[in-house]
Amino acid sequence: MQDSSSSLDMLRETFKIVVVGHVDHGKSTLIGRLLYDTDSLPTGKFEELKAICDRRGMALEWSFVLDAFQAERDQAVTIDTTQIWFKTPKRDVVIIDAPGHREFLKNMVSGAASADAALLVVDAEEGVREQTRRHGYLLHLLGVKQVAVVINKMDLVDHSEARYGEIVRDVTAYLHSIGVEPSFIVPISAREGDNIAKKSTSSPWYKGPTLLEALDRFHSVTVPSEQALRLPVQDVYHFDQRRIIAGRVEAGVIRPGDEILFSPSNKTARVKSLDVWDAPPLLEAHAGQSIGLTLEEQLFVERGEVISHVEDPPVLSTVFRARLFWLGHKPLEVGKRYTLKLATKTATVTVVGLETLIDTDTLAHRPGTKLERNMIGEVVLRAREVLAFDEHVELDKMGRFVLLEDYDVVGGGLISMEGYPDQRQSLTVKSTNVYSVEHTITRENRVVRNGHKGGVLWFTGLSGAGKSTLAMEVEKHLFQKGLQVYVLDGDNVRAGLNANLGFSPEERTENIRRVGEVAALFADAGFICITAFISPYQADRDRARSAASRIDSEAFHEIHVSADLNTCERRDPKGLYKKARAGEILDFTGVSAPYEAPASAELVVDTDAKDLASCVEQVVDYIDRTFRVD
Amino acid sequence: MNHLDQLEAQSIYILREAYNRIKPLSMLWSLGKDSNVMIWLARKAFYGRVPFPVILLDTGNELDEVYEFRDRYVKEWDLNYINAECPPYEETDPDLTYNARSAARKTLGLKRVIEEHDFRGIFLGIRRDEQAVRSKERVFSPRGESGEWDYKDQPPEFWEQYKTEFPPGTHVRIHPLLAWTEVDIWRYIQRENIPVVPLYFARNGMRYRSLGEKDITRPIESNASTIEEIIEELQTTRTPERAGRTMDHDSEDAFERLRAAGYM
Numbered sequence: 059m060q061d062s063s064s065s066l067d068m069l070r071e072t073f074k075i076v077v078v079g080h081v082d083h084g085k086s087t088l089i090g091r092l093l094y095d096t097d098s099l100p101t102g103k104f105e106e107l108k109a110i111c112d113r114r115g116m117a118l119e120w121s122f123v124l125d126a127f128q129a130e131r132d133q134a135v136t137i138d139t140t141q142i143w144f145k146t147p148k149r150d151v152v153i154i155d156a157p158g159h160r161e162f163l164k165n166m167v168s169g170a171a172s173a174d175a176a177l178l179v180v181d182a183e184e185g186v187r188e189q190t191r192r193h194g195y196l197l198h199l200l201g202v203k204q205v206a207v208v209i210n211k212m213d214l215v216d217h218s219e220a221r222y223g224e225i226v227r228d229v230t231a232y233l234h235s236i237g238v239e240p241s242f243i244v245p246i247s248a249r250e251g252d253n254i255a256k257k258s259t260s261s262p263w264y265k266g267p268t269l270l271e272a273l274d275r276f277h278s279v280t281v282p283s284e285q286a287l288r289l290p291v292q293d294v295y296h297f298d299q300r301r302i303i304a305g306r307v308e309a310g311v312i313r314p315g316d317e318i319l320f321s322p323s324n325k326t327a328r329v330k331s332l333d334v335w336d337a338p339p340l341l342e343a344h345a346g347q348s349i350g351l352t353l354e355e356q357l358f359v360e361r362g363e364v365i366s367h368v369e370d371p372p373v374l375s376t377v378f379r380a381r382l383f384w385l386g387h388k389p390l391e392v393g394k395r396y397t398l399k400l401a402t403k404t405a406t407v408t409v410v411g412l413e414t415l416i417d418t419d420t421l422a423h424r425p426g427t428k429l430e431r432n433m434i435g436e437v438v439l440r441a442r443e444v445l446a447f448d449e450h451v452e453l454d455k456m457g458r459f460v461l462l463e464d465y466d467v468v469g470g471g472l473i474s475m476e477g478y479p480d481q482r483q484s485l486t487v488k489s490t491n492v493y494s495v496e497h498t499i500t501r502e503n504r505v506v507r508n509g510h511k512g513g514v515l516w517f518t519g520l521s522g523a524g525k526s527t528l529a530m531e532v533e534k535h536l537f538q539k540g541l542q543v544y545v546l547d548g549d550n551v552r553a554g555l556n557a558n559l560g561f562s563p564e565e566r567t568e569n570i571r572r573v574g575e576v577a578a579l580f581a582d583a584g585f586i587c588i589t590a591f592i593s594p595y596q597a598d599r600d601r602a603r604s605a606a607s608r609i610d611s612e613a614f615h616e617i618h619v620s621a622d623l624n625t626c627e628r629r630d631p632k633g634l635y636k637k638a639r640a641g642e643i644l645d646f647t648g649v650s651a652p653y654e655a656p657a658s659a660e661l662v663v664d665t666d667a668k669d670l671a672s673c674v675e676q677v678v679d680y681i682d683r684t685f686r687v688d
Numbered sequence: 689m690n691h692l693d694q695l696e697a698q699s700i701y702i703l704r705e706a707y708n709r710i711k712p713l714s715m716l717w718s719l720g721k722d723s724n725v726m727i728w729l730a731r732k733a734f735y736g737r738v739p740f741p742v743i744l745l746d747t748g749n750e751l752d753e754v755y756e757f758r759d760r761y762v763k764e765w766d767l768n769y770i771n772a773e774c775p776p777y778e779e780t781d782p783d784l785t786y787n788a789r790s791a792a793r794k795t796l797g798l799k800r801v802i803e804e805h806d807f808r809g810i811f812l813g814i815r816r817d818e819q820a821v822r823s824k825e826r827v828f829s830p831r832g833e834s835g836e837w838d839y840k841d842q843p844p845e846f847w848e849q850y851k852t853e854f855p856p857g858t859h860v861r862i863h864p865l866l867a868w869t870e871v872d873i874w875r876y877i878q879r880e881n882i883p884v885v886p887l888y889f890a891r892n893g894m895r896y897r898s899l900g901e902k903d904i905t906r907p908i909e910s911n912a913s914t915i916e917e918i919i920e921e922l923q924t925t926r927t928p929e930r931a932g933r934t935m936d937h938d939s940e941d942a943f944e945r946l947r948a949a950g951y952m
Contacts, residue, residue, distance in 0.1 A: 072691050101926040138824045138842055141816045143869060164844035168826070171846030200846065292701070293708045297735055304733075306701050335735045346689050348700035350735065361708060385844055399849045460849040467844050467851065 071278060074152045076170040078197065079179030080189040081158035084210040088179060088248040088269075089142065089153050090120025095255035096270065098144035099123065120248065138162070139169030148274040158189050163196075163432050164385045167470070170197060175204035175241070175276040177269075178229075182215045182245070186228045188419055194229075195418040195434065198236050199383060199472060201454050204276050205233065206242040208269060213247040217260040235421055242272040285309040285345070288372065288448070288456050289365040290401035291320075294675070295350070301671070302333055302350040303359060308401065308455040312351070312365070313342045320363045321446035322374050323538050328354040358535065358671035360678070362403035364446040364456070372448050372456060377410070377440045379474045380459070382429065386468030389428035390437070390461075396468070398439070400447055400459035405540075406509050407461070411438035437471070442509060443540025449475050501610070504584030508542050510685040512581040512613065514606045515588045515677070518599060518656060519619035520648045521634055522626030524665040524673070525590040528619060531674045533588060536681065544580055546573055547590040563645065567598055574602030582609045586685060594653045615684065617677065618659040621666045623648050692876055699726075699864040700733040701848070702827055703811070706862045707739065709852035710809035714770070716798070716952065717742040719754045720899045721884045722813035722865055725873055727765065728882050729864060730811075741768045741805075745797040747790075748773070749901040757885045772801035787934045788946060790904045795950045799835045802859060811862045812952050817869040818929055819936065821944045829861045830854050835950035870929050871922045878915045889913045898930050906932040 077085045093099050107122050123142070140155045156169035170176065176197050180190055197205055207229050215221040222245045233240055244253055245264055252258035254269045267275060287310030295302040312318070316329045330352045332340035343349045364372050384390055390409060398407045413436040415426040429435040450457030450472035457473040505511055515532075517525040529545045536543040552559070556572055559565040570593050580587035593599050599616060606614035626648065627635040638646035645651040661680050663673050689697070706713060715730065715738070717723045730738045744750075744758060762769045774797030780789040802810065816823040826842055828850035843851050854860055865873070877884060887896040887907075894907040908931065912918040930936050936943045 099926075100928045102928075138839065140820065141823045143817055165842065168842075168845045292704050295735065297737055297739070300735075302735065304704055306697065333735070335732050344689065346694060346697055348697040348704070348733070397853075455847075458847055460847065462853060465851075465853045465855055467849065470844075470846060 072150045072152060073175070073273075073276065073278070074154060074173045075175050075177060075273065075276075076154040076156050076173035076197075076202065077177045077179060078156045078166060078170060078193040079158055079177075079208075080181065080184070080187040080193075081160070083158065083179045083181040083184065083187075083190070084248050085158060085179045086121030086123075086155055087119075088177075088208065088210060088246070088254075089155050090123035091248045091251060092153070092254055092269065093123060093142065093144055094120070095251055096144055096146070138165045141169075146270055146274050151273060156193075158193070160189060160192075160432060163192075166193065167196065167200065167383070167385070170202060171200045173202050174279045175206070176202045177206050177208050178240075179208045179210050180225055180229060182209050182211045182221055182225065185225055186232065190229070191232055192418040192432075194233055194238065195236055196383060198238055199381065199434070199470075201458075204241050205238055206244065206272050206276075207233075207240045209243065209245045210248050212245045212252060212258075212261065213250050217245070217247075217252070217258070219261070219263040222261075222264070232421075241276065242266055244269050244272055285453055286370040287312055287316075287318075287365070287367050288401075288453060289349075290403065290456075291359055291361050291363045291365065292402050293361055294359065296672070300333065300352055301356065302352055303365075304348075304350045305365070305402065306348045307343050307345050309345050309453055310367075311342055311344050312349075314339070317368050318365050319368045319371055320357075320359050320365060321372050322444040323359065323363055323535070325357055325359065326368060327357050330354045356669045356671040358531070358674040358678075360675075362401075362405075364401065364403075372446045373475060374444050374446055375475070376442070376444055377438065378445075378447070379413070379436065379438050379476060380471035381416075381434065381474070382437050382461075382469050382471035383434045384429045384431060384469045386463055386466070387431060388463065388468075389430045390435075390469065391428050397462040398441065398445075398459050399462065400445065401456060403445065405441045405443055405445060407439040407441045409437055410440045412436075413438065439471075441540070443538070447473055449473055501582065501584070505687055508584050510541055510586065510687055511610070512542075512584040513586055513610070513685060514577040514581050514602070514614050515586065515617055515681070516577070516593070516599060516602055516614065517588060517590045517617050517619050518593045518659075520621060520623060520626045520653055521592055521646075522629040522631055523619045523621040524629075524670070525592075525619045527670065528663065528665070528673055528677065529588045529590040531670065532677050532681075535674060535678055536586060541586060541681075541685075542584055543586045543588065545588045545590060546577060546580075551576075561645075567595075570595075570598040571601060574598075574605045577602065578605040578609055578613070581606055581613045586681065592647050592653070594647045594651065596654045596656065599656065615660040615680075616656050616658075618656045618662045620655070620662055620664050625666050692872065692879060695868055695872055696729065696732070696876070698867065699729045702850070702862065702864040703730055703733040705850055705852065706809055706811065706828070706864075707734070709850075710860060710862075712805065712807055713740040713809040713811070714801075714805065714807050715740060715742045715811035716813070717744055717767075717769075718813070718899070719744065719750070719757055719885060720813070721873055721877060721888060722815065722868075724882055724884055725868075725876055726811060726813040726864055727767075728880060731765070738765065738767055741770045743770045743772050743801055743810075745772050745774055745794045745801070747793050747797075747901050749790075749903060751885075751887060751896075751899065751902055751905075753885050753887050754899060757883075761883065770801065770805075772797050775800070785942075787904050788942065790901055791946050791951055792949070794952065795835070795946070798952070799950060802835070807859060809860050809862055811864060813865045814863050814952060815865050815868050815870070815873075819943055821947055825863055825866060826851070827863050827866050828852065829863065831859050831861060831950065833857045835859075837948050837950065839944075839948060871919060874915055874919050874922065878919070888918065890917075896932070898933055900933050904934045906934070908932055
């Protein structure tokens with residue numbers, strides 16, 4: 059980010075306005091007229107339009123300025139959202155024309171969500187209609203806070219002040235009931251140009267601003283630097299020796315030296331620097347900036363975690379309530395599973411409650427079992443893993459999400475923790491898992507419930523190579539992500555299962571055999587089982603592989619945790635090398651017994667060359683790739 | 689943050705989203721002003737590197753200065769460069785007009801290079817203000833198996849949750865500059881001191897406002913010989929940017945048809 063106060067032309071702000079309303083109430087016409095009246099049409103555009111209309115044998119149709127698709131012009135209906143630029147005395151304005159037809163609600167939403175303010179167009183003859191209300195409601199949900207109502211086609215009602223008054227009453231009654239206070243209510247005729255760029259002489263009773271004046275009177279939208287820091291991790295780069303955590307500040311301010319918290323993993327660290335390419339590091343970064351930061355210590359973090367200050371963290375929960383608008387062709391139903399995307403986090407959620415359906419026409423709440431396309435409702439969603447977010451009323455960007463079914467976005471929702479589900483509701487949740495007792499639970503059932511396959515990650519390597527340390531870190535990480543994971547190592551295996559075994563070569567082989575069998579059972583139970591044993595002989599490891607392969611031919615993953623013997627001996631965490639060199643331990647792998655490095659390990663993790671965080675990342679990446687089921 | 693800062697931050701966010709979610713990726717580098725800005729933004733996003741290949745759809749018919757520019761900056765910017773030769777004119781649909789067939793060479797070239805490298809994502813430097821049909825684009829715009837754009841049924845895109853999931857055999861076009869305008873591009877080039885092909889600057893009362901193939905692109909009348917003068921010219925002009933791109937003007941829906949078939 060550079061300071062460009064040198065550019066004078068930067069002083070003009072760009073303001074995005076969306077135009078919404080019921081189909082045929084004249085949204086596109088209004089925009090076309092606005093461009094014409096402000097002299098913003100490109101050379102030749104007017105003539106081109108006229109020619110197109112003449113060819114179709116129709117009167118001049120202003121909406122053709124925006125309806126760029128042939129199909130739109132042929133059917134005289136806006137299908138997808140369009141953007142167009144023009145200047146007012148104060149601002150550079152981007153106008154977004156959003157389709158009014160019910161069928162194209164997803165396109166209306168796409169256009170409206172990014173707007174700073176909205177014009178809600180109402181036909182003076184027809185008055186407030188279904189999509190007028192629905193769009194008004196959606197603007198509110200989408201986060202568009204300033205709305206001006208434009209009452210169009212006043213020429214068709216003889217510029218009647220009484221008719222204007224009626225519609226004002228209807229529309230404000232509705233908007234008030236959803237908590238929206240209209241900024242202006244302007245009577246216009248787009249076709250005749252009344253009250254658009256200049257005051258109409260036909261409605262002398264109207265004392266408010268023209269539409270163009272209204273556009274300049276909307277408040278500028280400010281970026282929320284005053285709020286608590288929220289920086290969702292977007293990616294982690296190691297293009298060079300630096301480990302750079304990349305992301306965009308969604309709220310608040312971050313500075314070098316800040317003590318930060320990663321949620322939901324609950325790790326803390328201190329910010330070392332805010333790095334920029336080809337320029338000195340930043341002294342601070344504000345909401346809206348895409349940045350990269352380095353930490354004082356090496357930490358393994360992943361996309362989806364949320365950075366905050368320690369003292370002001372986001373909410374952590376596996377369950378939350380949401381007001382949801384539905385765009386999917388298939389209805390939302392209780393028990394269905396969707397992919398949730400919230401900031402940079404992706405997670406699987408299950409609908410555990412459909413609390414109420416909201417009729418946007420009457421605002422009535424009613425019970426229902428399905429949320430159909432283009433409907434709005436309140437739902438309770440539960441995730442398998444803990445999610446970090448904020449309530450929408452507290453921090454809008456961290457309190458909203460989309461849901462995906464198959465490959466498509468099917469809905470958008472705002473989070474509330476109001477009436478946080480009680481125990482009764484969570485019990486109801488458990489009973490919705492539909493595994494009938496008469497049927498054998500298959501591996502497929504477990505995979506579906508867990509969201510990942512079971513399998514064995516067989517860590518092998520010299521003593522001191524870092525197998526256990528790595529295994530524990532990976533386990534912690536996977537656990538937090540909601541995966542079923544368990545580590546088998548010398549400590550928990552020798553305590554009971556293998557308590558009768560000593561350290562002779564035969565007993566070691568038996569030790570490894572039993573570990574292989576138990577690991578296979580864990581895999582069958584749906585777990586990702588990590589084993590951390592030196593297991594120096596290929597034959598022993600191959601036997602473990604065949605045990606796991608009885609369950610699934612791809613269940614076994616041999617991971618060589620590799621480090622140079624000298625490194626291991628220098629580390630010597632348990633003082634074993636020293637004892638072996640002194641002859642106190644016989645047959646010690648690497649010193650007095652051979653280590654057969656795997657010839658074809660699925661993964662090699664070099665703990666010599668990389669720090670722990672990078673090694674954990676490598677293994678977790680591998681697991682993500684091979685075990686995840688979407 | 690001023691307007692350019694906001695655009696820059698948003699584009700970097702888009703580039704990083706795509707880089708994290710979609711592999712393998714590449715970027716179309718037409719060598720025009722917009723795609724140079726896009727490369728610049730990628731270098732900002734990824735700390736001096738462009739961590740994916742950049743592709744020129746080469747008709748062999750680009751302007752000489754364009755090739756000179758390419759040879760210099762492939763080296764200076766250390767780009768992983770792919771020269772994608774476009775199929776000859778004869779392989780294009782003979783029912784199209786001359787202009788459209790020239791444009792279709794690039795569509796075919798793009799299709800081939802995507803197939804050859806199995807790219808799942810392609811960055812393109814198109815902008816909404818360039819052309820009415822482009823103004824209807826999404827930032828992440830999925831394409832069918834043969835590269836066509838189903839513009840009548842585009843996915844919803846809001847709250848910057850982009851479409852990064854799509855079925856096998858399809859790919860997504862990613863448009864990091866969609867929200868920029870022509871004058872934004874020039875102001876940014878000025879602020880960041882980004883090199884551009886000298887053809888944009890007026891010589892003998894003519895300059896190129898948009899670069900395309902030799903045979904179907906024309907310079908405009910202009911005396912703007914510096915970036916400042918270009919910005920000034922754009923503040924007052926009423927001529928559309930692509931007026932010199934003849935392929936857009938064959939019929940009412942010429943450009944719409946080109947794009948539906950997979951043109952950029």
